[in-house]
Amino acid sequence: MKKKIIVVAAVLALVVICATCLVACNPYKWSAIGGGDASAEVESNGGYVVKQGKYLYYINGYEGADGDNTWGTPVKQSIVRSEIKEDGTVDNTTTKIVVPKIIYNSSAKGGFAIFGEWIYYATPNNDRDKNGNPSTTDTDFMRTKIDGSVTQRVGKINVRNAEYIFTPTRVVYYTSNTVRFIDFSGMKTDKNIDNAAGAYEGVLAENVSSVVWKYGCDTLFFTKTITGENSYKNYNELCSIKFDGSAGRVIATENTFLAEGEDGVKNPQNVFKYTLRDMYVEKDGSVTIYYTKTYNLDQTDKNVGLFCAKAADLKTTEKKLNALNSTTLYPLGYTDGALAYNASNVYCWYNGENAEKPIQSTGTSQTIWYVDAEAGVAYFTASSSAKELLKISYKGNLDNASVIMSEGIKVDWLRLDFIGDTLYFFATDDENYMHCVNVKTFDKDVEDAESTYIGFEREEEEEEEEE
Numbered sequence: 001m002k003k004k005i006i007v008v009a010a011v012l013a014l015v016v017i018c019a020t021c022l023v024a025c026n027p028y029k030w031s032a033i034g035g036g037d038a039s040a041e042v043e044s045n046g047g048y049v050v051k052q053g054k055y056l057y058y059i060n061g062y063e064g065a066d067g068d069n070t071w072g073t074p075v076k077q078s079i080v081r082s083e084i085k086e087d088g089t090v091d092n093t094t095t096k097i098v099v100p101k102i103i104y105n106s107s108a109k110g111g112f113a114i115f116g117e118w119i120y121y122a123t124p125n126n127d128r129d130k131n132g133n134p135s136t137t138d139t140d141f142m143r144t145k146i147d148g149s150v151t152q153r154v155g156k157i158n159v160r161n162a163e164y165i166f167t168p169t170r171v172v173y174y175t176s177n178t179v180r181f182i183d184f185s186g187m188k189t190d191k192n193i194d195n196a197a198g199a200y201e202g203v204l205a206e207n208v209s210s211v212v213w214k215y216g217c218d219t220l221f222f223t224k225t226i227t228g229e230n231s232y233k234n235y236n237e238l239c240s241i242k243f244d245g246s247a248g249r250v251i252a253t254e255n256t257f258l259a260e261g262e263d264g265v266k267n268p269q270n271v272f273k274y275t276l277r278d279m280y281v282e283k284d285g286s287v288t289i290y291y292t293k294t295y296n297l298d299q300t301d302k303n304v305g306l307f308c309a310k311a312a313d314l315k316t317t318e319k320k321l322n323a324l325n326s327t328t329l330y331p332l333g334y335t336d337g338a339l340a341y342n343a344s345n346v347y348c349w350y351n352g353e354n355a356e357k358p359i360q361s362t363g364t365s366q367t368i369w370y371v372d373a374e375a376g377v378a379y380f381t382a383s384s385s386a387k388e389l390l391k392i393s394y395k396g397n398l399d400n401a402s403v404i405m406s407e408g409i410k411v412d413w414l415r416l417d418f419i420g421d422t423l424y425f426f427a428t429d430d431e432n433y434m435h436c437v438n439v440k441t442f443d444k445d446v447e448d449a450e451s452t453y454i455g456f457e458r459e460e461e462e463e464e465e466e467e
Contacts, residue, residue, distance in 0.1 A: 321338055
């Protein structure tokens with residue numbers, strides 16, 4: 001009898017071990033939801049809403065980084081998918097969870113992206129140390145197929161505030177004055193992976209002091225601090241390199257603005273340190289970069305101003321937008337310049353010809369989120385505690401500003417997402433759930449006018465729970 005008991009116990013132990021192994025080998029088990037269109041055009045990568053064909057993928061509300069991030073648990077800050085009706089509205093009855101993880105990074109330049117059949121995102125790492133304490137500092141970079149059938153961790157970093165951008169083969173991130181990458185092009189694509197098997201890491205640029213990049217461009221731009229024997233000199237280098245590590249070049253350096261034979265020591269006003277502020281991808285695919293400059297005179301840095309230039313030929317195309325070294329701006333492209341803060345934190349339109357008498361576009365401490373360049377209209381909110389969305393003809397004057405919508409809008413995380421004429425935002429009046437509004441057709445004066453909630457039909461869910 002004892003032998004039988006021992007045999008049964010051994011079998012049960014084996015079953016438990018096998019079950020544990022299956023869970024460990026398949027940490028991202030999830031029911032595939034079908035659908036999706038990997039061949040469709042993608043719009044709005046890098047925010048909290050991405051459109052791919054007739055499907056809308058979005059972060060289903062905001063709670064923060066501190067919730068339970070166990071795979072399969074998050075709902076509110078997960079990535080969900082809804083189908084878009086023929087009239088352009090969202091069909092909430094089709095909403096399904098694709099990525100049951102908390103989507104979060106403290107950088108306002110984060111968000112998620114879709115390339116083909118994969119959704120790429122950042123999520124708080126909750127691995128536990130030897131004492132059982134979960135990580136509070138690490139970030140996982142992950143990807144999930146658009147139908148939820150396969151999920152993979154492609155890498156991990158030890159901060160939660162790094163700027164990053166996804167490409168179809170890499171995630172590139174900036175931290176500790178270094179631009180690094182995780183290349184996942186060698187990973188298998190047909191199974192769940194938790195240990196980034198097949199991915200590898202590397203460095204694109206070191207001694208970096210500022211960096212800009214944009215979805216839709218295969219090149220990043222950065223400034224590099226001078227080291228070595230020339231480190232005592234008061235200049236830096238403005239450089240570019242493609243995300244795949246090729247075509248690295250120096251755009252501006254010590255002698256870029258020195259005349260032939262001119263001595264930089266005797267003429268320090270022509271030797272600069274650059275700080276990149278933004279970039280703009282033109283319709284022809286070329287890039288305009290925005291930067292501020294300083295020079296050093298008598299051991300003191302002197303501000304020169306805010307500039308824009310064609311990245312392909314900075315010296316001959318440089319335009320001075322203002323003398324204020326504005327750090328807050330909305331790029332409009334090389335021809336139109338930028339909407340940038342003046343000394344009073346007011347957006348003004350600077351086009352390279354009106355630095356002394358720019359057109360004031362907003363009031364104090366407001367944030368421009370989107371510009372309809374063809375219409376010459378900018379959409380903006382207060383920089384904090386936004387209670388309304390406004391628009392203005394930015395080449396006009398303050399008198400033509402008008403309120404589009406009067407509702408609470410979360411403005412202290414990722415940028416507000418516009419796709420076509422529709423604004424998507426987290427509604428602070430509704431516990432930071434996702435809402436949308438067509439800024440061209442919405443009539444705030446209609447009785448009970450309000451934006452449209454998108455996501456799960458929560459009332460039905462609550463009724464089901466009560467039953």
